[in-house]
Amino acid sequence: MKVSRQSTQSETATDRGPRARTRRLMIKTATRLMQSGVTPSVSEVAEAAEVSRATAYRYFPSEAALVHAVVDEALGPIFTWQSGSADAEERIGDLFDKSLPRIAEFEATFKASLRLSLDQWARAQVGALGQEPRFVRGHRLELIDLALSPLRGTLQAEQFDRLTHAISMIFGIEAYAVLKDICGLEAVQSAQIAKWAACALVRSAIAETQTKGKTND
Numbered sequence: 001m002k003v004s005r006q007s008t009q010s011e012t013a014t015d016r017g018p019r020a021r022t023r024r025l026m027i028k029t030a031t032r033l034m035q036s037g038v039t040p041s042v043s044e045v046a047e048a049a050e051v052s053r054a055t056a057y058r059y060f061p062s063e064a065a066l067v068h069a070v071v072d073e074a075l076g077p078i079f080t081w082q083s084g085s086a087d088a089e090e091r092i093g094d095l096f097d098k099s100l101p102r103i104a105e106f107e108a109t110f111k112a113s114l115r116l117s118l119d120q121w122a123r124a125q126v127g128a129l130g131q132e133p134r135f136v137r138g139h140r141l142e143l144i145d146l147a148l149s150p151l152r153g154t155l156q157a158e159q160f161d162r163l164t165h166a167i168s169m170i171f172g173i174e175a176y177a178v179l180k181d182i183c184g185l186e187a188v189q190s191a192q193i194a195k196w197a198a199c200a201l202v203r204s205a206i207a208e209t210q211t212k213g214k215t216n217d
Contacts, residue, residue: 025049026045027069030045030066033045033048034070034108035109039112039113042057061133063132076102081098088151089199092147093198095147096198099171100194111177141168144164148163156209179193
């Protein structure tokens with residue numbers, strides 16, 4: 001599995017000692033702030049964690065780098081998801097079962113990261129983003145690709161990509177934003193509906209391929 005963890009790749013070199021403790025303190029503090037609905041700057045986290053700004057920026061040179069680290073921490077066990085099933089629908093269902101409760105637990109954190117992404121997009125449209133690094137969100141595509149891997153020999157490449165992109169719309173905080181905030185559903189029901197929709201998309205893609213195969217025959 002090639003899940004991008006840009007903000008955590010350097011952690012193994014300093015996973016012990018004072019540097020690691022300082023880094024963990026900053027991530028913990030940023031998580032607490034984001035769970036309260038705030039998208040903090042590096043300076044704001046430094047102040048809350050009682051760490052100097054110079055030290056904070058050595059660990060996280062930009063707000064995007066800091067939010068990446070917090071999001072990676074929140075995703076946690078989702079990164080190590082694996083399935084022994086060879087059935088794509090079962091694998092997608094299992095991925096949703098394992099992932100969505102974790103996303104709901106850190107709902108405020110993921111919404112804060114989404115807010116940063118949208119804010120950066122808006123500023124970029126009017127040329128106000130400058131040289132600020134962009135917060136890129138791409139974990140879900142690699143996880144969905146892994147879950148759907150048994151279909152690589154069944155679906156054509158463009159069909160596989162279309163299915164991956166379709167499922168990506170209902171895998172993540174955006175699904176909760178629609179189902180909870182707009183539809184007024186609880187987290188558990190929202191997760192069930194998202195999983196049902198994802199499995200339905202898998203079945204539809206397989207059925208479409210089988211129908212085309214019969215037509216060609």
